[in-house]
Structures are given as structure tokens and as C-alpha cells.
């Protein structure tokens with residue numbers, strides 16, 4: 001290897017080692033600070049240097065261009081870095097300054113059921129920006145794993161998992177009697193009218209899941225209890241059992257419509273892992289109104305540079321499998337046939 | 339440290355016992371018995387994994403207990419490397435079998451969990467599976483690298499590759515899978531969290547382990563076999579970072595990141 005090539009290679013190796021150290025440092029300080037750190041000026045210089053040394057490698061080592069798998073690998077790396085820089089905060093600022101492309105890199109938006117919104121709160125929450133279209137939330141739903149369970153526990157720590165099936169009597173054994181779930185509420189509401197307490201289920205108007213439970217002692221005494229998902233500690237002093245209604249969320253679903261120029265331009269039910277893509281942005285299910293289930297929080301992310309990064313991924317993977325699996329398999333076959 | 343007095347636990351300990359016994363027998367030069375025990379351990383490991391699958395009713399690659407359980411079925415990798423790639427170290431594989439089953443048997447809880455929404459993605463199983471296989475190859479590479487540093491050949495069989503070449507061969511097989519695992523993880527991050535790279539500790543450790551192998555390739559390209567010992571040190575360093583990626587970030591609850599539920 002000539003001295004010059006040797007130096008380029010050494011510089012490449014040095015930058016790789018430096019990146020190992022940066023990664024380990026980043027792992028120690030946690031995601032938030034790591035993200036800030038890699039966007040600082042010295043690190044920006046580092047990223048540029050890495051791209052330059054990769055380009056220098058392609059120029060100096062002819063094999064990196066001649067052997068397709070090696071060029072896929074190294075050009076793939078360049079594309080990934082370029083895409084990531086183009087899509088970074090600094091990249092967005094440069095595009096807005098020089099090309100007049102004013103895109104929101106990332107932010108969040110809260111939308112109430114039945115309303116449309118085009119304001120995005122930027123990171124940090126101090127500034128808002130407008131999207132060129134608005135998003136309407138038709139409906140927001142939570143889904144839970146089935147079957148749901150009512151947990152019954154004695155003061156001594158003995159416990160049962162009673163499946164929530166309305167009307168089915170569940171035996172707790174000879175000493176404890178039985179439990180029957182009489183009613184299941186989406187939104188438990190109570191009204192006092194004169195002497196009477198009126199208990200109703202009003203789904204849609206709020207969110208207060210509850211169960212009406214009948215407990216029968218071995219002697220035949222019956223008692224009725226209400227168990228609330230959102231108020232787990234709710235018991236009477238004389239109760240024999242601690243009752244809990246705990247459900248596991250399996251999915252959050254927002255039914256969205258994109259409204260552009262007064263018309264519905266797109267429609268999708270988004271869930272975790274199934275974002276909506278429109279107008280250069282991805283919209284993700286991020287959070288929701290835990291109190292009443294009436295609004296959803298979406299995360300908005302610009303797709304700038306994403307194509308480059310994905311193309312780079314594809315080239316990198318193809319190149320590496322080709323170089324290290326396919327080529328060496330062929331080399332071995334050739335060797336054998338000789 | 340917990341001992342599992344369940345059928346699942348019993349299967350894990352049986353497989354570990356068989357692997358350990360196989361290892362000892364091979365060291366004592368009873369190769370035939372060692373082979374038979376290794377195969378027996380494999381059958382038990384497969385049964386143990388299938389039993390788990392039946393038990394939780396989804397592909398059991400959701401938490402570290404299940405990932406290590408999966409890695410315990412490494413016999414086919416041994417056969418593939420021995421027959422096709424001419425890489426020995428069968429004895430080392432038996433030991434690797436014991437080591438990878440240890441966390442399942444004694445460290446991680448077997449309590450089945452329901453899939454949280456973020457894990458319900460088609461990319462999830464391939465992402466984890468590809469990593470698990472790649473880690474087995476990297477572990478084999480490490481064994482060869484240690485043999486190289488100790489100045490021993492992993493096998494007396496002359497037709498097999500020497501330890502330095504074997505290390506390289508193993509990393510050549512494992513590295514593409516490692517790359518694919520990283521890329522799949524990134525694509526999944528984009529779908530689940532909105533960003534293909536979140537700079538969280540688990541991502542950064544896995545990037546660091548990938549980069550150590552990138553460093554290995556380029557160092558070995560520059561110096562070839564002249565610096566064989568340093569080549570081996572690179573390979574071992576890669577494994578150390580992998581172990582940190584797998585265990586340390588999860589175990590030390592000091593650095594809560596996006597992957598905290600991958601426990």
C-alpha cells in the first residue's frame with residue numbers, strides 16, 4: 001500500500017474508532033443529550049470529515065469503485081450520512097435559508113374529537129407553526145386485550161383472576177363464595193334524583209370504565225360493588241376483598257382525515273406502528289387524553305432526507321451480503337473446481 | 339439470580355446439563371459421547387423453545403429470556419460451520435450453549451408478557467431473530483480469537499481453518515446479519531417512534547458493536563495477518579460491546595431509554 005493510500009486508510013480507521021467512542025459516550029449520557037451532542041458544531045465537522053474520507057477512499061482505492069459490492073457499501077454509507085444531515089435540524093434551516101423550503105422537522109399536535117387542526121407545536125413547546133393542510137380527528141379509541149380480568153384479592157393475599165363475562169358466576173372456593181359480574185360500563189355515571197341514585201352508562205360522553213360486581217358469601221349474603229378502572233383504591237372499610245379492574249391496552253387508534261382546500265384529501269386510521277403519510281410528513285399516534293379520551297396527540301415528522309437514508313440502507317445491506325456472503329461463496333467454489 | 343422450578347426451567351437446565359456434559363466429555367477426548375450429548379442438548383433446547391412458543395402463543399422473541407432461549411439452539415450453526423465453512427471449535431460451541439442458556443435459566447424472568455403496542459410490528463421478529471443468529475456467529479468468532487491469542491488451534495483436524503482465518507470467516511458470516519439487524523431496527527424505529535435513529539443507549543451500543551467489526555475489517559485489510567493478535571483483540575472487543583448491548587443497558591436501570599421495555 002502506498003504511503004498516501006495508507007494515510008487515507010489510517011484516517012478512515014481513526015474516524016471509525018472516534019465514532020465508536022462517541023457512541024459509547026452517547027450511551028452514557030442518554031438519548032436526549034446524545035442527540036444534542038451529535039448536532040453540535042464539532043460533531044458536524046466530524047460528519048463532514050467522515051463523508052469526505054469515504055469519498056477520498058473511493059477516489060484513492062480503485063477497487064472500491066471497480067468491485068460493485070464494495071462501491072455499494074461505501075456509497076451506501078455516504079448516502080446515509082448525507083440523508084441524515086439533510087434531514088437534521090441544521091439541514092432544515094439551510095433549506096429554509098437558501099431554497100425557501102420551510103418545513104417543520106418535528107413537532108406535536110393535539111386534536112379534539114370532531115375538530116380539525118393545522119397548528120404544530122415545535123420541540124420545546126414554545127413555538128407553533130402551521131401546516132399547509134389541516135387534520136380532522138373523526139374519532140379516538142383505545143382497544144384492550146381480551147379477555148379482560150377482574151382481580152379479586154383477600155387481605156391475606158390470596159387472589160383470583162376473574163374473566164369479565166357478564167352474568168357468569170365464578171366460584172372462589174368453599175370458604176369465599178362466588179363473584180358475578182353484572183354489568184360493564186364504558187363511562188360510568190351516577191345521578192341523584194330525589195331519593196334515588198340512578199346509575200347509567202354514557203359511552204362517548206366521557207371515559208370511566210367500571211364493573212358492577214355481585215359478591216355472594218358462602219352463607220348466601222349478597223353484596224354489590226362498583227369497581228373503577230381509573231380509581232383502583234376505591235374500597236369500603238368492611239370489604240372482605242380488594243377488587244381491581246385492570247386492563248392492558250393493545251392499541252390506540254385515531255381516525256383521521258386530511259382536509260386540504262376544504263376537501264378531504266386523505267383518510268386513515270392511524271395506530272402505533274401505522275402512521276399516516278401526507279404532503280412530506282408522517283403523522284404518528286403519540287399520546288392521548290388519559291382523562292376523558294377526547295383528544296389525541298400526534299407526532300409530526302418531516303420526511304426530508306429519508307429517501308436518501310433508505311436508499312443508503314438498501315445499498316449497504318446489498319453490498320455487505322454480496323461482498324461477505326456471495327463473493328466468498330463463489331471464491332470457494334472456484335477454488336474447489338480448480 | 340433465580341432458580342425456575344417450572345417445566346420450562348427444567349427443560350433449560352436439562353439442556354444446559356447436556357451441553358456442559360458434552361463439553362467435559364469432549365475435553366476428556368470422548369468425542370463420540372460428547373457429540374451425542376450435544377445433539378441431545380439440542381433436541382431438549384428445541385423442545386424448550388417450542389414449549390415456550392406454545393405457552394405464550396406468539397413467536398417467543400419478545401424479551402431477553404426468549405432471545406437467549408432461542409440462541410440455545412445453536413447446533414445447526416455448529417454443523418454448518420464445520421461441514422461447509424471448515425471452521426472447527428465444536429467444543430467451544432458446547433460451552434457457548436451453556437453460556438447463552440444461563441441468562442434464561444437464572445437471570446431473566448420467564449413471566450409471559452403481553453405485547454405492548456410498539457412491539458406489534460412485522461419488523462420486530464426478523465429484527466430480533468437476525469440479531470440472535472449473528473450473535474452466535476460472533477460468539478464463535480470470539481472463541482476462535484481467544485484460541486488464536488492463546489496460541490492454540492481450536493482443533494487438531496488439519497483440514498480445518500486456523501484460528502485467525504476462522505475468526506475472519508465467522509465475522510464475515512455474522513457481520514451482514516448484524517448490519518441487517520441494525521437496519522431493520524432503524525426502519526422499525528421510524529414506523530414506531532417516528533425517527534429512524536433516536537440516539538438512545540441501546541441503539542448507540544449496537545452501533546458501537548457494528549463499528550468495532552467495521553474497524554476489524556479495515557484493520558485486517560491494512561495489516562493482514564501480520565498483526566494477527568491485534569485482529570483477535572478487535573474480534574473480542576466486538577463481543578464485549580455486544581454483551582454490553584444485550585445486558586448492561588437492560589440491567590443497569592441507570593439509563594432509561596426507548597428500549598427499556600426490552601427487558
Ligand code: HEM
Pocket residue numbers: 008009012013053054056057058061063064070073074077320323552555556559
Ligand atoms: C462506516 C463506514 C464503512 C463501512 C461500513 C465499511 C465496510 C467495509 C466492508 C464490509 C469491507 C469489506 C471487508 C472485507 O471484504 O474483508 C470494506 C473494505 C474496504 N473499505 Fe470500508 N467501510 C467503511 C468505511 C471506509 C472508509 C472510511 C474507508 C476509507 C478510506 C474505507 C476503505 C475500504 C477499503 C480500502 C476496503 C478494502 C477493499 C478491498 O477489499 O480491496 N472504508 N469496507
